[in-house]
Amino acid sequence: MLQVKGVYKTFNKGTVNEKRALNGVDLTLSEGDFVTIIGGNGAGKSTLLNSICGVFPVDKGSITIDGTDVTKLPEHKRAKYLGRVFQDPMMGTAADMWIEENMSLAYRRGKRRGLKWAITGKERSQYRYMLSQLGLGLENRLSSKVGLLSGGQRQALTLLMAVMQKPKLLLLDEHTAALDPKTAETVLNLSDKFIAEGKLTAMMITHNMKDAITHGNRLIMMHEGRIIYNVSGEEKKKLTVDDLLKKFADLSGEEFANDRALLN
Amino acid sequence: MLSFFASMPGAVAQGIIWGIMAIGVYLTFRILDVADLTVDGSMATGGATMVVCMMSGMNAGVAMLIAFAAGCAAGFVTGIFHTKFGIPAILAGILTQLILYSVNLRIMSQSANLPLSVDKYQLLLSLRNLPQAIVVASVFAAVIIALLYWFFGTEMGHSLRATGCNQNMAKANGINTDTNKIIGLVLSNGIVALSGSLLSQYQGFADINMGRGAIVIGLAAVIIGEVLLGKIFKNFALKLVAAVVGGIIYYIVITLVLRAGLNANDLKMFSALVVAVFLGIPYWKRKIAEGRTEKGDA
Numbered sequence: 001m002l003q004v005k006g007v008y009k010t011f012n013k014g015t016v017n018e019k020r021a022l023n024g025v026d027l028t029l030s031e032g033d034f035v036t037i038i039g040g041n042g043a044g045k046s047t048l049l050n051s052i053c054g055v056f057p058v059d060k061g062s063i064t065i066d067g068t069d070v071t072k073l074p075e076h077k078r079a080k081y082l083g084r085v086f087q088d089p090m091m092g093t094a095a096d097m098w099i100e101e102n103m104s105l106a107y108r109r110g111k112r113r114g115l116k117w118a119i120t121g122k123e124r125s126q127y128r129y130m131l132s133q134l135g136l137g138l139e140n141r142l143s144s145k146v147g148l149l150s151g152g153q154r155q156a157l158t159l160l161m162a163v164m165q166k167p168k169l170l171l172l173d174e175h176t177a178a179l180d181p182k183t184a185e186t187v188l189n190l191s192d193k194f195i196a197e198g199k200l201t202a203m204m205i206t207h208n209m210k211d212a213i214t215h216g217n218r219l220i221m222m223h224e225g226r227i228i229y230n231v232s233g234e235e236k237k238k239l240t241v242d243d244l245l246k247k248f249a250d251l252s253g254e255e256f257a258n259d260r261a262l263l264n
Numbered sequence: 265m266l267s268f269f270a271s272m273p274g275a276v277a278q279g280i281i282w283g284i285m286a287i288g289v290y291l292t293f294r295i296l297d298v299a300d301l302t303v304d305g306s307m308a309t310g311g312a313t314m315v316v317c318m319m320s321g322m323n324a325g326v327a328m329l330i331a332f333a334a335g336c337a338a339g340f341v342t343g344i345f346h347t348k349f350g351i352p353a354i355l356a357g358i359l360t361q362l363i364l365y366s367v368n369l370r371i372m373s374q375s376a377n378l379p380l381s382v383d384k385y386q387l388l389l390s391l392r393n394l395p396q397a398i399v400v401a402s403v404f405a406a407v408i409i410a411l412l413y414w415f416f417g418t419e420m421g422h423s424l425r426a427t428g429c430n431q432n433m434a435k436a437n438g439i440n441t442d443t444n445k446i447i448g449l450v451l452s453n454g455i456v457a458l459s460g461s462l463l464s465q466y467q468g469f470a471d472i473n474m475g476r477g478a479i480v481i482g483l484a485a486v487i488i489g490e491v492l493l494g495k496i497f498k499n500f501a502l503k504l505v506a507a508v509v510g511g512i513i514y515y516i517v518i519t520l521v522l523r524a525g526l527n528a529n530d531l532k533m534f535s536a537l538v539v540a541v542f543l544g545i546p547y548w549k550r551k552i553a554e555g556r557t558e559k560g561d562a
Contacts, residue, residue: 053436074440075435075436076434076435076438076439076440076441077438079435079436079437079438079439080438082436084436086432086436090430091430091432091433092432092433092436093430093433094425094426094429094430094433094434095429095430096425096429097422097425097426097429101422101425102433104419104422105422105423105426105433105434105437105439106437108419108437108438109437109438110438111438113419113420113422113423113439114418114419114420115415115418115419115420116418116419117417117418117419118417118418118419118421118422161437
C-alpha cells in the first residue's frame with residue numbers, strides 16, 4: 001500500500017540551521033498494516049509523515065501509494081489517497097464553518113468540486129449517523145460552528161473526516177498529544193475502531209510507548225532520520241516499555257531523549 | 265438642516281454604489297482573509313472601461329459587463345503575483361494597483377479624466393435622477409448578493425471559504441488553495457470594477473483617481489455593517505447586505521461631517537482614522553480581557 005524508498009530530507013540546506021531530518025528512510029506497508037512510530041525529539045517522525053503528505057518536496061527517494069508514484073504530486077493532489085489528523089486539534093477543521101460544512105468538505109476529498117450544492121439532504125442524515133458513532137452528542141449540532149467545540153471534540157471530528165471517504169492510508173501525527181488523558185483515550189479508541197472497521201492501513205506517531213505497543217500490528221523506532229528498529233507480529237506483541245528503552249540505547253548508543261515518553 | 269435632508273438621497277445612492285464595492289472587499293478581507301489593495305486600481309479600471317466602451321457606441325449593459333471582466337483580469341494578476349510569485353498578498357495588490365495606474369491611463373487614452381454625459385449617452389443611472397439611481401444601484405446590489413449567496417453555497421464556494429479559514433485543513437482535504445485564492449481575487453475585483461462602472465455613470469465621468477483610498481472606504485463599510493448589524497445578521501446574504509448598509513451609513517456620516525464644517529481635503533484622513541480605530545477595537549478588547557485574567561490568576 002505504501003512504499004517509501006531511500007527518502008532524504010534536509011531543512012535549511014547550506015545555513016547554520018541546516019537540519020538533516022530524514023537520512024535514507026525505507027519503509028513498506030502492506031494493506032491493512034497499522035504501524036506505530038516512536039522516537040526521540042527530532043528523530044524525523046513528523047517529517048516522514050509530512051513527506052508522505054507532500055507538505056514539502058523530498059531531496060531524494062520516492063514515495064508510492066497503492067502503486068501510484070506520488071513523489072512529485074502537490075499536497076492537495078495527494079490528499080485523494082490520505083486521511084490526516086494533526087497534533088494540533090485546531091489544524092484539521094475550519095473553525096468558522098459549521099460541523100456539516102466541514103464534513104461535506106471532507107466527504108469530497110479527492111473529488112472535483114463544481115457548482116453543485118455543497119451539502120445534500122441525504123448527506124446530512126448520513127453525517128448525523130456518522131457523528132452519532134463518536135458518542136459525543138455532536139449529531140444534534142450539525143449547524144454549530146466548529147470553533148465552538150472543545151479540542152477533543154474537534155480532534156474526534158477531524159478523525160471522522162479523515163476516514164469518512166476511505167483513505168488508502170491514514171496518518172495520525174501525535175493526534176492525542178494535546179488532549180487531556182481521558183479525552184486522549186476516547187480519541188485513541190475511536191481511531192482503533194475506525195481502523196478495524198474500515199480495514200485501514202494506518203501510521204500513528206505517538207510519544208506514549210505503551211500505546212505504541214498495544215496499538216497496531218507493527219512498530220518502528222526512528223532516530224536521527226533513520227528507522228533503527230522495525231518489528232511486527234508476535235514479537236511486537238511481547239514487547240514491554242523496558243524492552244523498547246533498552247533497544248533504543250543499544251541501537252542508538254544514547255538514552256531515550258523524550259521527556260514525555262519517559263513520564264508516561 | 266433642510267439642505268442636509270436634501271443631500272440625503274445623494275448620500276444613499278453613493279453609499280449603495282460604494283456598498284457594492286464593499287461586497288468585493290468583504291470577499292477578500294473576510295472570506296479569503298487577505299487585505300487586497302488591488303481595489304484602489306480596479307475601481308478606476310471599472311470606471312474608465314465603462315466610459316470608453318460607451319464612447320465607442322456600446323450599450324450600457326455590455327459596457328458594464330466588459331468593465332466587470334476588466335476588474336476580473338486585474339484580480340487575476342494579483343492572484344498570480346500572490347500564488348505563483350510568492351509575493352505577500354498586500355504587496356501583490358500594491359504592485360497590481362501601480363500597474364493599473366498606467367493601464368487606466370492607457371484605457372482613457374492618456375487623459376486623467378473623461379466625461380460621460382447623461383445627455384449624450386443612454387446611462388442606467390445618474391445623479392440627475394436620484395430616485396432612479398437609488399433603485400438601479402439597489403437592484404444591482406440585490407442581484408450580486410443573490411448570486412454570491414448561491415455561489416458560496418456550492419462545493420466550489422465552500423472550498424473557497426475553507427481556504428480562507430484554514431489552509432492546512434483545505435489542503436488535507438484535497439483543495440487547491442492557490443486556485444481558490446485566485447478565484448476569490450478575480451471575483452472580488454470584478455465586483456469592485458462593476459461598482460466603478462456604476463460610479464462613473466452616476467457622477468458622469470471617470471477619473472484616474474476615483475479609486476484612491478477605495479480599500480479604506482470598503483473596509484469602513486464592512487466594519488460599520490458588522491458593528492451595527494453583526495449581532496442580528498448571521499446569514500451570509502445578510503452579512504453582505506450589512507456591508508451595503510455600512511456603505512450607506514458611511515456616506516451619510518461623511519455628508520454630515522462635511523456639513524458640520526470638516527474640510528473636504530481632510531476627508532481621507534478622517535476615514536482612515538475611523539477605520540484604524542474600528543480595526544483596533546477587537547484587539548484592545550482582547551488585550552483588556554487578557555489583562556483581567558492575568559490579574560485574576562495572581
